Amino acid sequence: AAQGTCLPWEPKSWGGSAPPCGAGFCLPSGQKLLCQLSQQSRWELQQMSLFLSSLLVMLLSHASLPMRTGSATSLSSAIVNQRLQELVKLFRERTDKVKEKLTDPDITSDDESPATSPAPAPVPPPGGEPEGDKSAGDEHYCEMLCCKFKCRPWLYHLKNYQFPSSIDPFTNLMYVLWLFFVVMAWNWNCWLIPVRWAFPYQTPSNIHCWLFMDYLCDLIYLLDILVFQTRLQFVRGGDIITDKKAMKEHYLQSERFKMDVVCLLPLDFLYFKVGVNPLLRFPRCLKYLAFFEFNNRLEAILSKAYIYRVIRTTAYLLYCLHVNSCLYYWASDYEGLGSTTWVYDGEGNSYIRCYYWAVKTLITIGGLPDPKTLFEIVFQLLNYFTGVFAFSVMIGQMRDVVGAATAGQTYYRSCMDSTIKYMNFYRIPKPVQNRVKMWYEYTWHSQGMLDELELLVQLPDKMRLDIAIDVNYNIVSKVALFQGCDRQMIFDMLKRLRSVVYLPSDYVCKKGEIGREMYIIQAGQVQVLGGPDGKTVLVTLKAGSVFGEISLLAAGGGNRRTANVVAHGFANLFILDKKDLNEILVHYPESQKLLRKKARKMLNTNNKPRDEKAPGDPLIIRPKVDTPKLFQAALAASGRMGHKGPLAQLRWRLKEMQAAQVRWKVMLASSIHRPINICKAFMARLGQSPSAADTDITLAFLS
Structure with a gap:
């Protein structure tokens, strides 16, 4: 106890009952061995130690007595001495084992790293009310005019939301969502400005709806310039810059800022002089950098980005047809609707009919009426050249997208075909070939690759370690x-x-x-x-x-x-x-x-045998073996012959040894039963059942 540290009491170690004093454990050499007890319990423990110590001294002193040869007493003393020495040795071995169990209860606890101490409990908030109860019963209310109503949780969080001072454009999903709105505004301008310019869809009765959507898109452009672009982080010399002033200066000096300024040129003031002409809003279509940035960020997020690439390439083709249909209606209106067989005749839905004409022209299907005037011929030639070029570009881009999407499948088929060709060349049995094919199919469908090391070898060690930790640690x-x-x-x-x-x-x-x-x-x-x-x-x-x-x-x-x-x-x-x-x-x-x-x-x-008994405390004093019947009959015959012969002398000496053993049993009983009773009373005071194993362990530990 003088060499150890006192730790709090653990009820689990003593069956859930607290000690009389409730103080704690003393830890010599970092292990829990003894507890602080009451004065009466300590006195009982001392008495039990005293009895065992006296017994051990008596046994050792008796074992060291010289033997007197030539008498029955000396023979019995030699046998008793040998037995006592064996008992002392066995008790010492058992004591060492019990002490080892007490000081090292876990077989690997001395090898493992020490467990970290638990974190201290958080300090309760002032006022005596637990923090959890306070948050559970807390309600959010908003006051408006004379009314007070309960707020929804998302409204409360939205009210307390603070806009970040810097934005990571590569990982911030909020920035990707904002780019989506910017791209929607950009698409509004790109798709509807040509329609409003060519087709008679913008009238004085609905001009206010068009202007509302136009200025809403301008507001999105303006917020993108003032709020988001000036907060984007950037890399300079290998360092990520998050300073507000540096981020603002970096944006003002970039080419993107110049394009954004051109996009928002206030040409709308010319409406008062020339009227509401949609062509004055054409600079709004120059914000294409936001569109390409949105594509890159979205493809980095999507697990199957090739699907979005196919949709985007299809949208390119549809937009080209859309612009061509607008130009065809403008050319027909310039020549006069229905003036020739080549122009639009003005019947049906104008946009659908012009779009149909644009599809046949750009894709070079043919079957169109021949142009009559020089203007119509030049327009048709430009349409054919543009259509061939645009259509070939779209087909090539679609091929690249599909090829990139099926590159893994192509590699899988190539590997499998090469393996099958190899097995056929060496005439591998069909069952083996079927199992090889099964391995290829399952590996590809379960992992999406044949060898994941080929993918990981391209990454640096730090990233490979991060992936390995997440998967296998x-x-x-x-x-x-x-x-x-x-x-x-x-x-x-x-x-x-x-x-x-x-x-x-x-x-x-x-x-x-x-x-x-x-x-x-x-x-x-x-x-x-x-x-x-x-x-x-x-x-x-x-x-x-x-x-x-x-x-x-x-x-x-x-x-x-x-x-x-x-x-x-x-x-x-x-x-x-x-x-x-x-x-x-x-x-x-x-x-x-x-x-x-x-x-x-x-x-x-x-490697221990399966039939080995369960580990436990072996018996030190084993039951005595019965005397063989033949030997008993020989002793009885020698008794009838008198005290002559070696068997009679052996019988007499055995009687003396039995009498000596009886005396030793009485002495041992008087010396052992008392500390055992004290041990039982001591353990009963601690709340445990005084089983034989507990008593034996306690005696061995005290000895």
Whole structure:
């Protein structure tokens, strides 16, 4: 107690009952051994120690007495001395074992890193009311005029929202959402300005609706310039700049700022002189940089970006047709509606009919009436040239998009065709070929790739480590063999894991083979087989289980597989090679010592016989063996012959030894039963049932 530290009392250690004083435990050498007791309990403990000490001294003194040869007493004393010495030795061994259990209850607790102390409880808020109850009962109300109403949670958070001082354009989803609104405003201008200019859809009766949408788009442009673009972070010399003044200066000096200013030229004031002409809003279409930025940010977020690329390429084609239809209506109106067979005749829906004409012209379908005037001929020639060029560009871009989307599938088919050609060349049996094809199909459909290392090798080590930690650290950290090891060593080990797919009924490892790998089940199940026929399922391991870890560090024949492990279905496993682990442990000598020590313990535990009795305290004083009947008959015959002969003398000496044993039993009983009774009373005071095992452990510890 003088060498230790006093810690709070733990009721679990004594069956849930508190000690009389309730003070705490004393921890010599960092372990919980004794507790502070009341004065009466300490006196009982001292009395019990005194009795055991006196008994031990008496036994040792008796064991050291010289034997007197040539008499029955000396013979009995020699036998008793030998037995007492054996008992003292056995009691000492048992005492050492019990002390080791008390000081080291967990077999690996001395090897693992000490657990971190729990964080202190948060200080309760002033006023005595718990914080959780306060937040649960807190209601948000808003006052408007003379009314008071309850706010919705999202309205309350929106009210207290603070706009960020700087925005990361690559990872901030709010900025991507804002770019979506800017692109919608840009599309409004790009699609409807040509329609309002060419077709008679803008009239004095609906001019206010058009102007409202125009100025709403201008407001979005203005907010983008004043609020968002001046808060975008940028990189200068490898550093991310988040200073407000620096971000504003960077935007004002960029080309994008000049384009944004041109977009918002106030040409609308010319409406008062020339009228509401949609062509005066054509500079609003120059904000195309926001459109391309939105495409890049959205493709980085989407998991299947090729779908958006196909939609965007189709929109390009539709927009070209849209502009061509507007130009055709303008040319028809310039020549006069219905003046020739080439121009629009003014019947039906003007936009649909002009759009149909634009489709036939740009895609060069043919079947159109021939132009009559010089203007119509020049217009038609320009239309054909533009159509051929635009259509070929669209087809080429669509091919690239589809090719990029199916690049992985093409690579998979190429690898599979090469493998099939190889197997046919060497005449591999059909069952083996079918299993190879099955492996290709399952690996591709489950992972989307044949070898994930080809993808990860392109990334830097830091990113590969981050991915490996997110995928495998929770599983590897739970392996008993690696608990308490250096954290960085585990990180290095995660980068060496490789993924392998096993088909149904594939042998992961076989009994008797040399173990050079450790397996971590990522998905699927494996079965451990044993029994006389080797087909009995001993246990089924599921996702997250680990096996074969002892083979990584076992030596001297201990790395042999002890059972067959078969994949129950399709199983995805991570494998760590012994060679890779040894290369890692060179840089972590302390972890290497710890791993080898744990491996020896686990190997010794696994090598124990199955029929061995459960670990417990062995009997020190075993029951006496009965005297053989033949020997008893010989002693009886010698008694009838008198006190002559060696058997008669042996019988007389045995009687003396039995009398000596009776005297020793009386003495031992008087010396042992009293401290045992004190021990039982002491443990009953602590609230425990005074079982024989508890009493024996207490006596051994006190001795």
